[in-house]
Amino acid sequence: MQYALLTYAPAENTDRAARPIPGAIAALLDRPDVTGWARLHADASATTLRNDDGRMLLTDGPFIDSKEYLAGLFLIEAGNLDGALALAGELLQETRPGTAIEVRPILEGRFRGA
Amino acid sequence: MALDAVFRDQWGRVLANLIGILGDIELAEDATAEAFAVAAERWPRDGEPVNPIGWLITTARNRAIDQLRRRQVLAAKTRLLARDLEAMAQPPEALMDEAATIPDERLELIFTCCHPALALEAQVALTLRTLGGLSTDEIALAFLVPFETTSKRLTRAKHKIRDAGIPFAVPPDHQLPDRLAAVLAVVYLIFNQGWGGGRVDLAAEAIHLGRALADLMPDEPEVLALLALMLLHDSRKAARLRDGQIVPLDDQDRTLWDTRQIDEGRALLQRAMTRQRTGPYLVQAAIADLHLYEPRDWRQIAALYETLARQTGSPVVEMNRAIAVAEIDGPEAGLAILDRLDLDHYRYFHSTRADLLRRAGRHSEAHHAYRRALDLAQTEPEQRFLQDRLAEIAATAAMRICDSAETADRGCHRQPGE
Numbered sequence: 001m002q003y004a005l006l007t008y009a010p011a012e013n014t015d016r017a018a019r020p021i022p023g024a025i026a027a028l029l030d031r032p033d034v035t036g037w038a039r040l041h042a043d044a045s046a047t048t049l050r051n052d053d054g055r056m057l058l059t060d061g062p063f064i065d066s067k068e069y070l071a072g073l074f075l076i077e078a079g080n081l082d083g084a085l086a087l088a089g090e091l092l093q094e095t096r097p098g099t100a101i102e103v104r105p106i107l108e109g110r111f112r113g114a
Numbered sequence: 115m116a117l118d119a120v121f122r123d124q125w126g127r128v129l130a131n132l133i134g135i136l137g138d139i140e141l142a143e144d145a146t147a148e149a150f151a152v153a154a155e156r157w158p159r160d161g162e163p164v165n166p167i168g169w170l171i172t173t174a175r176n177r178a179i180d181q182l183r184r185r186q187v188l189a190a191k192t193r194l195l196a197r198d199l200e201a202m203a204q205p206p207e208a209l210m211d212e213a214a215t216i217p218d219e220r221l222e223l224i225f226t227c228c229h230p231a232l233a234l235e236a237q238v239a240l241t242l243r244t245l246g247g248l249s250t251d252e253i254a255l256a257f258l259v260p261f262e263t264t265s266k267r268l269t270r271a272k273h274k275i276r277d278a279g280i281p282f283a284v285p286p287d288h289q290l291p292d293r294l295a296a297v298l299a300v301v302y303l304i305f306n307q308g309w310g311g312g313r314v315d316l317a318a319e320a321i322h323l324g325r326a327l328a329d330l331m332p333d334e335p336e337v338l339a340l341l342a343l344m345l346l347h348d349s350r351k352a353a354r355l356r357d358g359q360i361v362p363l364d365d366q367d368r369t370l371w372d373t374r375q376i377d378e379g380r381a382l383l384q385r386a387m388t389r390q391r392t393g394p395y396l397v398q399a400a401i402a403d404l405h406l407y408e409p410r411d412w413r414q415i416a417a418l419y420e421t422l423a424r425q426t427g428s429p430v431v432e433m434n435r436a437i438a439v440a441e442i443d444g445p446e447a448g449l450a451i452l453d454r455l456d457l458d459h460y461r462y463f464h465s466t467r468a469d470l471l472r473r474a475g476r477h478s479e480a481h482h483a484y485r486r487a488l489d490l491a492q493t494e495p496e497q498r499f500l501q502d503r504l505a506e507i508a509a510t511a512a513m514r515i516c517d518s519a520e521t522a523d524r525g526c527h528r529q530p531g532e
Binding site for chain 2: 001003078079080081082084085103104105107
């Protein structure tokens, strides 16, 4: 099965774009069961479009306003939820305290090489 | 009725087997229900088959194939599954002689139902539905939850198992302790719900599940200990209420205790203790056992509660230790422990505290504590018990005032209950 791991990180002071991907995470990204990934710019860069009864409303900022922001996503292949949770757990160990990973099964999709 | 007994015993096994084949709980459930319906119609007429479970599994499997054929407009994947199934479809007779080879997959099923990715209420409902064979109605009634809510909860859980890929498997060794603890917690929660109400006999359901687990995992001390714990508690069920009133353990008619359950519980406890590992259920079962002796060994009980408090860090365990300590060193010593606990939301905390306050002669504080316990009480017998206690201390307090007063105050002539 394929799963998306959505990583929510607590706010940080330093410029996210200026920091390299931590080595331990970079190693995990090279695993064969990680089929794709995306690291997102900080939520200040987000623009949200909302369908309001057919009218497109545009707002500055992320859709969900919370202390944590969506920092990135991983697309992975795993035998079942336990396999996906195990990989998510490994990733989580390399993140900052307060980080959370939401594991969602992928219904269908297409992922081209980045 | 004989069929009911078969239903109770075999529902979980047949369903687990079907889920193992189909990988879809809803489809498996529908097919299993159909097979049992066919059995209910045919068995009384034609006689019970030689191998009821083989018959039920084969019939359910064939029903599932029919169901999948009817759905053939669906995706190619489903047709593939249907083709696989067709290869397996056999006349019921084929399984008749294979009783020994039918795998028991209830363990896989209970680990699926109690997967931590499901909400606890969903785990409980799903376990009762799939392994206990309870209807959605019965589950809703037992937990005083609307039918709609229970039904939605069950459907959502089944869909999550399917969509998120929650495995139908016994967890690997490194995960087993945590995952088994989750399973045992669900069973014990079902048991404790059964103690409070007595609507659907949930305690009996939990014991039934506990027995199945003890059969399937005979080398796990905590599994044996949980069953022992439930049996030792349940053995006192008949003595626990008299005319709708709660009877404290010391006042219970011991001839009403179920000695068969006590013997079975003690034998299980012995078996669990030989395994060299202590877990929270083993300690609790040992405590439950000690409570059945007269006089009670409060020092040993208090020591075991201390062990349990270390293992679990639970304030409720500390509360129980306070009761034991009060028996050894007096009510004030118990109250000193209670004062350190943050259990204001817990109804038994207030009734326990009230009882110790009453025994310490602090009647007005006891009155307030009983009132608070009464506000939180959930069943009628509990409410009646607490009301009686309130009346008792009111009477004692009134007598004390009369005793100490120089001239009798008018209020003192009132008898309680007038």
